[in-house]
Amino acid sequence: MTFKFLITAAAVSMLALPASAATTLFSDRASFIAAVGANFVDTYETALxxxxxxxxxxxxxMSAVVGQTRYETTGILGNNLLLGIAGGTAYCSGCQGSFTLHFDQTDFGTGGVYGVALDLVANAFRPFSSLITFGDGSTQLLLLGNGGTPGITSDKLIRSIAFGVEGKPTTDGFFAIDNLTIASAAAVPEPATWAMMIMGFGLVGVSMRRGRRVMG
Incomplete structure (x- = not known):
């Protein structure tokens, strides 16, 4: 499903508190996907x-449909709204209240996920922000713009994201998301693999030098 107005050149504005070196913010999906490993995209469609x-x-x-995210409504309780937009479906609890996404029951583990990204379908009337809680209990507040695909990765793991006004519950505003993506960290080659790669590069270099001497 594609929301045309969602992927225009007007990028999402994300203002954050100073983040540690282990946390990286993204403003487009391609960069986020390139930085993570295995991932799952929740499209909110009937196919899932x-x-x-x-x-x-x-x-x-709501939490049981795909079983990858635990949903908690914090504004109007129990109001997880699936809303049809442009022939597709978005998640719009924020149409009538704030909510929190918990990542403690995913295929990537129970302590949190390495990366989270989503498409901002709408953020109006009283703009929502997101309060991220990491696996070590620390938090980070992000102010979200209108449209775009913000994402975040962290070595501290992302345990939950609370969407509201300055991270606090609200029943005001209009906030909807689509294509919620959770991800694991990209695989890092084992030391033995690195050693084999370096040895391979060395053998290639030796072969090239020998080839030049023969030709000379």
Missing amino acids: GYPPSPQVLGDAA
Whole structure:
């Protein structure tokens, strides 16, 4: 599903508190995907088991559809709204209240995920922000713009993201997301693999030098 107005040149504005070297912010999906390993994209479409929109689900029912994110409504309780937009479906609890996404029951582990990205479909009337809680208990507040695909990776793991006004619950505003993406860290070659690669490069170099001497 594609939202045309969502991927225009007007990039999302993200203002953050100073982040540690282990945390990286992204403003486009391609850069985020290039920086992570295995990932899962929740499109909120019927192909993944969601009921046709419009539909309102309770927290437990919403969390159980794909079983990769635990949803907690914090504004209007139990109001997980699946909203049809441009022939597709978006998640719009924020249409009528704030919510928190918990990443403690994913295929990538129970302590959190390395990376999270999402498409901002709308953020209006009273702009929402996101309060990120990491695996070590520290937090980071991000102010979200309108549209775009913000993403974040962290070696501290991302345990939850609370969407609201300055990270606090609210029943005001209009906030919707799509293509929620969670990811693991990219695989790092084992020391033995690095050694074999370096040895291989060395053999190639020796072969090239010998070839030049023969030709000379």
